[in-house]
Amino acid sequence: MAIDIDPQLMQQLLETFRIQLEERLQIISEGLLQLEKGLPEPQQEQILDEMFRAAHNIKGASRGIGLELTADLSHRMESLFATLKRGEVNMQSGLISVCLQGLDMLRSLLDIEGRGQLPGGEYELLLKHLQMATDGAILPPITEPGLSPSQSASEQTTAPITSIADSIRLPVQRLDRIADLASELQVARLRLEQHQEHGRKVADLSRRLRRYWAQMMESSTFSRSFDRGMNSTRQIFAEGADMVLELEELCQSIDNGIRTTHSLFKPLAANLRDDVHELRLISADTILKPLERIVRDIAQSQNKQVEFILEGAQLEMDRAVLEKVRDPLIHLLRNAVDHGIEVPVKRLQAGKPEVGQIILSLVRQGNSVKLNIKDDGAGIDLDAVRRKVRELELASLDELNEMTEVELYDFIFRPGFTSRQQVSDVSGRGVGLDVVRSNLQMLNGRVAITSTRNKGTTFLLTIPLTMASEHGLFVRCADQEFAIPTQYVKRIMDITPEEIINLESKQAILVDGKPVTIQNLAKFLHLPELKEPIDNYFQVVIIHSSWRHMGLIVNHIVGEQEMVIKSLSPPLDNLTNIVGGTMGEDGEVVLVIDAHNLLLQKSSSIPMPSTQHKNRDKGATKILVVDDSITTRTLEVSILQRQGYNVQAVINAEEALEKLQAESFDLMISDVEMPGMNGFELTEKVRTQLGLTELPVIIVTSLASELDRRRGLEVKADAYIVKSEFESTELLNTVAQLI
Numbered sequence: 001m002a003i004d005i006d007p008q009l010m011q012q013l014l015e016t017f018r019i020q021l022e023e024r025l026q027i028i029s030e031g032l033l034q035l036e037k038g039l040p041e042p043q044q045e046q047i048l049d050e051m052f053r054a055a056h057n058i059k060g061a062s063r064g065i066g067l068e069l070t071a072d073l074s075h076r077m078e079s080l081f082a083t084l085k086r087g088e089v090n091m092q093s094g095l096i097s098v099c100l101q102g103l104d105m106l107r108s109l110l111d112i113e114g115r116g117q118l119p120g121g122e123y124e125l126l127l128k129h130l131q132m133a134t135d136g137a138i139l140p141p142i143t144e145p146g147l148s149p150s151q152s153a154s155e156q157t158t159a160p161i162t163s164i165a166d167s168i169r170l171p172v173q174r175l176d177r178i179a180d181l182a183s184e185l186q187v188a189r190l191r192l193e194q195h196q197e198h199g200r201k202v203a204d205l206s207r208r209l210r211r212y213w214a215q216m217m218e219s220s221t222f223s224r225s226f227d228r229g230m231n232s233t234r235q236i237f238a239e240g241a242d243m244v245l246e247l248e249e250l251c252q253s254i255d256n257g258i259r260t261t262h263s264l265f266k267p268l269a270a271n272l273r274d275d276v277h278e279l280r281l282i283s284a285d286t287i288l289k290p291l292e293r294i295v296r297d298i299a300q301s302q303n304k305q306v307e308f309i310l311e312g313a314q315l316e317m318d319r320a321v322l323e324k325v326r327d328p329l330i331h332l333l334r335n336a337v338d339h340g341i342e343v344p345v346k347r348l349q350a351g352k353p354e355v356g357q358i359i360l361s362l363v364r365q366g367n368s369v370k371l372n373i374k375d376d377g378a379g380i381d382l383d384a385v386r387r388k389v390r391e392l393e394l395a396s397l398d399e400l401n402e403m404t405e406v407e408l409y410d411f412i413f414r415p416g417f418t419s420r421q422q423v424s425d426v427s428g429r430g431v432g433l434d435v436v437r438s439n440l441q442m443l444n445g446r447v448a449i450t451s452t453r454n455k456g457t458t459f460l461l462t463i464p465l466t467m468a469s470e471h472g473l474f475v476r477c478a479d480q481e482f483a484i485p486t487q488y489v490k491r492i493m494d495i496t497p498e499e500i501i502n503l504e505s506k507q508a509i510l511v512d513g514k515p516v517t518i519q520n521l522a523k524f525l526h527l528p529e530l531k532e533p534i535d536n537y538f539q540v541v542i543i544h545s546s547w548r549h550m551g552l553i554v555n556h557i558v559g560e561q562e563m564v565i566k567s568l569s570p571p572l573d574n575l576t577n578i579v580g581g582t583m584g585e586d587g588e589v590v591l592v593i594d595a596h597n598l599l600l601q602k603s604s605s606i607p608m609p610s611t612q613h614k615n616r617d618k619g620a621t622k623i624l625v626v627d628d629s630i631t632t633r634t635l636e637v638s639i640l641q642r643q644g645y646n647v648q649a650v651i652n653a654e655e656a657l658e659k660l661q662a663e664s665f666d667l668m669i670s671d672v673e674m675p676g677m678n679g680f681e682l683t684e685k686v687r688t689q690l691g692l693t694e695l696p697v698i699i700v701t702s703l704a705s706e707l708d709r710r711r712g713l714e715v716k717a718d719a720y721i722v723k724s725e726f727e728s729t730e731l732l733n734t735v736a737q738l739i
Contacts, residue, residue, distance in 0.1 A: 013065045014114050020061060021110060024054040025103050026289060028077075032103075033292055036096045037307070048085040055081055058106065069119065070109045076130040077102050083134050094139040098129045100293070198257065202250045209243045280320065280466070284362055285313035287322045291333060295358060298337045305355040306341055312362035317369060318466040324443050325371070325463055328436040332373045332459050333358065335433075340377030340457055350454060352376065364465065371461040380451040382408055409449040413437045441545045442596055444470070444487040470565060472582065472592065474558035475541065478527035481590050483563055483582055484541060488595035490549070491542040492557060497533055509551055511542060518551035524577045524598055530555055548599040561585065565592050577601075621739055622664070625649040626656040626682065627671040627700070636669060636700070639731060653677035653685075660690055666739055669731075672701035672708070683715040696738035700731075 031051040035044060055078035062070040077099065083089045105119070105126055112119050132139055292308045299306040341347075341356035348354055359374045385408050386400050394411065395403070413433045440447055445463035472483035473492075491511070500507050500518065508515040518540060520529040530538070530553060540551045563582035568575065579594040623640055627633040628651050640647045648665075650656050652674050660668070668686065672679035679699055686692050698719045699712050712720045719734045 014110070017061055017065060017067075018110060021058060021106065024058050025106060027051065027054040029100070029103055029293055030289060032096050032099050033296060035091065036296075045085060048081050052078060052081040052085060067109070067113045069113055069123070070106060073102060073106060073109065073123070073127065073130075076127055076134070080130055080134045083136075089134065089136040092133070092139060094141065095133050098126070098133060098139060101126055102130060198250055198254045202247060202254065205243060205247050205250065209247065212239070212243070280318050281316040282319050282322070283313070284315045284317050284322060285310070287326055288313045288329075288360065288362075291329065291360070294330060295333055295337055298334060299341070299356075302338060302343070304337065304341055304343055306337055307355050307357045309357065309359045310361075311359065315362050315364055315369065318464075321369075321443060321463055321466065324439060325445075325461070328439045328447075328461070329360070329371070329373070331433070331436050333360070336373065336375040336377065336457070340375040340379075342378055367465050369463050369465055371463065372458060373461070374456065374458040376456040379453040379455055379457050380409070380412070380449070381453065382451075385409075385411060405451075406448075409451075412449075413447075438545060438596065441487070444485075470563055471560055472563040473541065473560050474584065474590065475521070475539075475554040476556040476558060477521045477525065477554050478530075479555075480527065481558060481584055481588075482521070482525075483590050483592045484543065484552075484595055485565075485592065486560060488543045488545060488599075489541060490544045493540045493542065493551070494537045495540055496536060497538070500538075509540065511549070511551075516542065516549045516551050518553060519598075521552040521554050521593070524601075526576070543595045543599065545596055545599045550599055552598070563590075563592070620646070621666045622646045622648070623735070624656060624659055624665045624668045625670075626651075626653060626668065626674070626679070628652060628674045629671065632671065632700070636731070640735070643732060645735075653679065653682035656682055657685060657690070660686065660692065660695075665695065667696045667698070667735060669698045669700055669735075672699060672703055680711050680715050683712075683717050687716050698731075698734055698738070 028051045031047040034047055039047065055074050058074040059071050059078055062068075062074060080099070084091070105123060109119060109123075129139060288310055292310065295306055295308040336358050337356075341358070342350070342352075344354045347356065357376045359372070361372045361374075363370045363372075382405065389395050389400060389408075389411055390397065394414075400408075413436075437447055440461060440463065443463050445461060447462075448460045449457065450460070451457040471486040473486050473489050474481060474483050476482075493509075493511075495509055499509055501509065501515070506517050507519075508517050510516075521541075522529045534555070538553050539555070539557055540553055541557075542549060542551050544550075565580040565582050567580050568578070575591070577594050577597055578591050579597075580592045581589045582592055584590040623645050625633055625636050625640075625647060627636065627649070633649050633651070637647050637649050648659065648663075650659055653670075654676060656668070656670070659665070670679040670682055677685075679701065683697050683699070686695060686697065693716075696718045697716075698721060699717045700721045701708070702722065709720055718738050721730060721734065
């Protein structure tokens with residue numbers, strides 16, 4: 001940056017520019033997606049004019065703070081929009097993609113230039129393509145930088161969606177209301193000062209009275225006064241009575257004043273709280289409109305045509321709620337495109353329009369918001385779900401026959417459950433849906449499904465409008481008080497020791513006829529555990545999240561009350577199984593239990609008997625890792641060994657074959673690109689030459705093309721994980737599912 005600006009001021013300018021940039025980029029992005037659909041000429045001209053002004057504003061603002069690369073790129077886009085608006089050039093294939101790449105580059109340039117760095121060669125190539133489009137030259141085939149359906153939700157948000165800005169713009173009227181409330185609170189504060197002064201007087205008077213009576217009792221005058229007559233005695237008691245009366249009047253005045261001030265404070269505090277919460281409200285389209293870009297990019301990568309319709313996005317919601325619901329929405333939209341919407345040929349064969357449709361709608365109902373994600377795709381194959389349930393032995397055939405559709409849909413929210421057979425990182429609607437339900441549970445929300453085969457699927461999400469405050473169940477554990485958010489509390493029970501059963505080396509109780517593990521809450525908090533029942537009973541709090549359940553033994557149930565959870569400051573922010581703190585009724589800080597984390601640690605209900613034989617000692621599970629890269633090999637071995645697996649590693653396919661001939665393994669993880677024999681050839685030999693047709697094989701590779709995935713399918717690999725999208729959780733979930 002050539003301009004010389006104070007570093008602190010520059011940082012402030014960059015943050016301000018970042019907010020303005022995101023607003024302008026969203027205008028251009030929405031315009032490009034509208035143009036791609038095809039619009040009448042008058043509407044095209046209006047949209048192009050808005051895009052032109054947005055690019056022009058970016059150029060001017062970036063030049064003003066010395067971001068020359070950003071200014072040059074926005075100038076090229078401005079010139080292109082101007083020529084399109086004048087009709088000097090026509091829309092052509094690839095032009096929209098080039099412009100969308102330009103928007104992604106502008107986002108990246110802000111951080112690059114802010115650090116005083118230079119972009120890579122893709123910047124110059126992008127400038128060249130924009131100039132070619134402006135000159136009317138034919139663009140070369142454009143490689144989409146966007147998203148493959150196999151990307152995780154967090155990765156999918158990298159380009160088209162940025163975090164909601166930390167600063168917000170407010171209408172002046174809202175600030176005026178808060179200023180008025182603050183003035184009224186100032187009056188109330190002055191009244192409290194008066195009460196404090198009265199309290200001081202009461203304390204002073206009580207001290208005087210105590211000294212007076214002490215002196216009187218100790219003085220010889222008291223005893224002689226009776227000898228001299230009653231007059232002196234009456235005078236002493238009269239003075240004491242006056243003091244007591246004055247004390248009584250002051251106490252009454254304080255009591256009346258506190259009552260009055262409390263009645264004044266209560267509505268003031270409520271109004272101020274409501275107005276402050278309103279400050280956190282932002283239009284839902286801030287986060288929802290960019291989702292159209294995600295749908296568009298995934299559809300193009302799948303050679304599908306999808307129309308994305310957004311309804312009711314002007315609704316104002318708490319920004320914290322929107323941040324937390326974003327990833328679940330991305331999961332659901334990704335699945336709708338990848339696994340719901342069919343390719344055009346299949347849609348035409350089914351008598352459907354060539355272009356699929358996904359509708360995301362919002363409706364407010366009281367203090368909740370209903371989010372509908374509806375597609376007109378293939379729907380959920382319940383027969384495939386039933387087959388997978390039987391394959392995993394999660395239920396008997398008789399139980400399946402008695403299950404309703406709602407009960408069957410509940411299976412797809414279990415981790416790793418999928419009815420899809422094709423080798424893919426995203427193996428069906430089951431992948432990610434456990435995350436969807438868990439994230440919604442953290443919001444005190446819920447999700448429901450309706451689906452009709454070959455007609456489509458609808459996911460109905462119910463979430464709170466704001467995250468104002470929560471209710472907590474306050475419990476005592478080892479002489480300390482803790483709070484459990486009531487959204488996780490299903491039931492409170494008193495149980496006798498005789499009701500506790502042992503199942504798979506775990507203690508459990510029966511809840512509605514189903515076994516649920518129980519643990520002493522003190523054990524999670526590293527406190528002394530309650531060993532004996534109180535009056536022959538243990539008090540148990542049943543907590544749950546989606547399909548997970550657990551019983552927590554506590555010393556005593558204190559009660560339920562409203563609470564506001566605050567983050568703890570270091571070093572308390574790292575306390576195990578604690579999510580924050582709140583204030584108890586006595587004004588003391590009460591730690592809030594991280595119930596969601598407890599459920600993840602100790603899972604849930606005892607498995608159905610039919611699945612118990614699948615559980616095995618991880619230490620007895622032997623895994624062979626085949627990878628010539630020491631970095632990847634060490635990473636995979638470390639991840640698996642930390643989970644207790646018995647892992648051996650080799651650096652090439654030839655050594656792997658020798659190992660497999662000499663020893664027995666339960667699973668193999670292989671790279672593809674290795675010296676000599678590659679991973680595909682190794683897998684094929686394992687299946688044919690060694691005859692290990694039942695050995696689960698996971699391919700972990702940097703090759704992400706559909707051709708490579710099909711090759712993995714042909715050699716009968718069981719799973720395919722791309723290194724650029726590699727996460728330890730994904731690997732461990734895949735291993736657990738295959739073993």
